[in-house]
Amino acid sequence: MNNSVHMGEMVWREYSNKVKDGNCVVFVPIGAIEQHGHHMGLNVDVLLPTAVAEGVAKQVGGIVAPPVCYGYKSQQKSGGGNFYPGTTSLDGATLVAVVKDIMRELARHGVRKFAMVVGHFENYMFVVEAVDLFLREAKMQGIDNARAMVFSYWDFCDDPEVIKVLYPEEAESWALEHAGVFETSMMMHLHPHLVKLEEAVDHPSPQFPHYDMFPAHEDWTPAPGTLSLPKGSSAEKGKLILDTCVKGITAAVKKEFP
Numbered sequence: 001m002n003n004s005v006h007m008g009e010m011v012w013r014e015y016s017n018k019v020k021d022g023n024c025v026v027f028v029p030i031g032a033i034e035q036h037g038h039h040m041g042l043n044v045d046v047l048l049p050t051a052v053a054e055g056v057a058k059q060v061g062g063i064v065a066p067p068v069c070y071g072y073k074s075q076q077k078s079g080g081g082n083f084y085p086g087t088t089s090l091d092g093a094t095l096v097a098v099v100k101d102i103m104r105e106l107a108r109h110g111v112r113k114f115a116m117v118v119g120h121f122e123n124y125m126f127v128v129e130a131v132d133l134f135l136r137e138a139k140m141q142g143i144d145n146a147r148a149m150v151f152s153y154w155d156f157c158d159d160p161e162v163i164k165v166l167y168p169e170e171a172e173s174w175a176l177e178h179a180g181v182f183e184t185s186m187m188m189h190l191h192p193h194l195v196k197l198e199e200a201v202d203h204p205s206p207q208f209p210h211y212d213m214f215p216a217h218e219d220w221t222p223a224p225g226t227l228s229l230p231k232g233s234s235a236e237k238g239k240l241i242l243d244t245c246v247k248g249i250t251a252a253v254k255k256e257f258p
């Protein structure tokens, strides 16, 4: 048998043996199909949380469930906006229903320790809602020991020394990170064949007002779809980000699910 931590690569009996007593932490990456500028593909927000989940699962003896590949609608100030061709989003109620159904099924297999790995900013509160509804319904059905962590993996990249390496110039930051140094570097480390840095387009940082408009003013987003520039990205930075996130999340998972 292989030693994969990916549920989808396991034989059902092997998977069942691991989860039936409820002690195994199961990671559920929740991503999006969303434009990532001219230099990366549409599934960056699926690949990155899955890689982080894999790294942590290896540390804690966990399992990575197949990712939710579609997410909530791209918002202009975090993902460029939902008007780009290729960006393919779910309604909020659909995402909540999908995540809740997956949790219910995993619980039926025996899973009681859930780690929901958000890979797309806009998903967060919908995942929280799914977790809340799942726990409420599970309790009514007599399952009262299920618990779930919810986190966006990038929040664990909070070491000031690491930030200094990623963004050596003060003016840069990840406030507007979308297909910028952070995600591009991770992709260069994990999936270099999926990055075409030479296709990235230079543009000034967008100046968003303190409100959103619907329908969106499409010209608020720099035309290529990036919010910050990927200039300065490298595989080395990507490895540093991945290692930092895996380390921080591993510690948190061990704390909550000892």
Ligand SMILES: [Zn+2]
Residues within 6 Å of the ligand: 036, 044, 045, 119, 120, 178, 179, 183
């Ligand atoms: Zn992204």
